[in-house]
Each structure stands twice: as C-alpha cells, then as structure tokens.
Amino acid sequence: MSARAGWPLYEVFVRGKRGLNHVHVGSLHAPDDEMAVHAARDVYTRRNEGVSIWVVRADAITASSPDEKDPMFAPSGDKVYRHPTFYEIPADVPHI
C-alpha cells in the first residue's frame, strides 16, 4: 500500500459568500482535519470562491440511495396539497 492510500478521503463544502449555504465542491485526501481545511483552501478557493469551508471524512457521511424510484422519496410524490399551487384562489384577491 502506498503512503498516499493511508490518507483518508474528505469531502469539501464551500460557502460562496455570506447568506448562501455551503455547497459540495469536491474531495481531497489529507492526513487529518486541519490539513484537509488547508488543502481545501488551496485546491478549491484560489479565486475568492469562498468565505467558509467545511471538510468531512467521506466515511462519516450516510447517504440515501440515489435511485429516483427509491421508495424513500415516494411519500413526497403524491402530496400535491403541500404545494401552494394546489389551492385555487380567485385572481382578484390581493397579495396572496
């Protein structure tokens, strides 16, 4: 095993500017959390792309299955009444 393979994988999230969420931008390998933040700055924010960085070990992330047909997301598919357009309001009611 090469030495590099001993560095865990980190996923990197960057807040582009104040008022925005952190967004996933990619991944990198680093020996520890602190080095991961430094490396993330060098790799992902060379041109003011961010004001804040989160790094998290990839093996600490739990994800849903990506399959769109997954029953995980089925409950939100048939509840149209959760959307404002479900409700009919006469056009002459102001500000609604």
Next chain:
Amino acid sequence: MSATALDSPDVDVDPGLQEQFDATIAAERRIEPRDWMPEGYRRTLVRQIAQHAHSEIIGMQPEGDWLLRAPSLRRKAVLLAKVQDEAGHGMYLYSAAETLGADRADLTDRLIDGRQKYSSIFNYPTLTFADVGVIGWLVDGAAICNQVPLCRSSYGPYARAMVRVCKEESFHQRQGYELLLTMMRGTPEQRAMVQDAVDRWWWPSLMMFGPPDTDSPNSAQSMAWGIKRHSNDELRQRFVDMTVPQAAFLGVTLPDPDLALDPSTGRYRFGAIDWEELKRVISGAGPCNAERIARRRAARDDNAWVTEAAIAYARKHEARS
C-alpha cells in the same frame, strides 16, 4: 480496451437498471456516482478522466521549467499562479475519478508505469520564454476547445470539474496571448523567438485533438454515452478557425502552406497532419517523455516520507485526544 469489450452487454444485469441508465442519458440528465452504470461506461470514464488528470499534472513541468527564469516579477507571479492552477485541475479530476471507485495513488502508479497515458503535447520541450506564451495561447486554447463541451458531459462529477477548469483556463490563454503581444512589440530577436515557438508548437497543438475520426475506434461509443460531445476532427477544425485570425492579429505566420480560407464554407482548410509523429510521441518516443515520467516518479518517491510523516503525526494526535 477493445471496442468489442465496450459493446458487450454486462452479464447478469437487471435489465431495468440498463433501461433507467439509457433513459437518463437519452433525456440529457446526468449520471451521478452511486447510480448503476454499465461497466464499459465506468471504465471509459476512469480512463479518460485519469488521462486528463495526468495531463494536468505532467503539464506543470514544461512551464515549470521557466519559473526560475521568468524575465520579471510580474511574469513570475503569473506563471506561478498558472502552474498552481494546473495542479488544482489535476486534483479536481482525480477527485472525479475517485467517485467512480478509482484510487488516486493507484492512478499515479499507472501513469508512472506507463499503463495510462497523458496528452502528447507535454512531451515537447520549452526552449525559450516565448514558449510559455505560445503554450498559453495555442495549447490552452486547444484545451479550451476540448474542455468546454465536456462541461456537458453525461457524468456529473466530470462535468462539474470541467466547469471549474474552464473558468480558470481563460486566464491561462489570455496571459499567454498578452505575453506574446508584448514580445511582438519588442526587438526583432523577440519577434523571431515568438515565430520560432509558434512554428514548433502549431502542429503538436493540432495533434492534441487526437487521431482523425476515421482512426478513433472508441469515439462513437463515447459520444453515444454523452461522455464526448464532438468528434476529434470537428473540435480541431473549430480550433483552427478560432486561431487563424488571432495569429494574424499577433503578426505571426502559421507553419502550414496549405492553410487557406475556404470561401464556400467560411472555414479554414489545413495541411495533412503527421500522424506518425503523434503515434511516436504517444508511444513514448517524444523528445521529453522519459524526462517527464522520471520527474513524476522522483516526486512520488522522494516525497513519500512527507506523506508518511503527516499520517504518523495525525495518528499520534488522534491517540492522545
């Protein structure tokens, strides 16, 4: 990898998965890392993304050779930023390859062992500082032609990496062209240096688009999968059409007596490319192949102690906390 291997359907695959994959591609939606995908699609992507990443990393060397000899602090700062960007592009791409289950360290080993390739262009030497300008103008210009359509590649992480890369390539090309404009306003010797560099880099730049369509066996499948968006010849033509007016503005000639505007199409016809040269350089016999790989190998081996020390330090601190 043979075309037959790519075409053969995966064995024991739920046909529903293949259908869903095909539908996603057909609808121009993106494939994401944990989606099911045909083995050939995954293999092709790993090969292409790794080759692309290796090109960025090896691509640091020809220009890196001028970092300590840049003629001014301004040019040195620009060149440093550019070479650092190439490293960053390599990292974005290795990151994308890893989403497909590849391992970064293993990919580097494959590059050093010669099992994976990188762009033939980086096997040419940078003889004068004008080469730095010409690389920015022609080599990065060709790379932009190649990469802009890849921002719409069907594989999400690759497409997103390309968006970041393309934003930064524009700086690379402009700094190169500006450098050349400055030299062309200089002494006759400086103008001669620019012309000499253009003469040496023009044909290798055209070869960057790969073999002609008639000799590019995997292209059709890659285009069907949406990994590739345009054929090699199409992109090469687009590059020539963009570049000829830029050469005229600069005041240099391109070393091709057959280069001429075809009034019926509005596009430039150009002379025959020496495909034997491309084959030679790709197969390892270019002017700098051995030097490039030797330096990459030295970087891996000589710096191994740093990666080992860093992980030992991290483990020690983990144990204490």
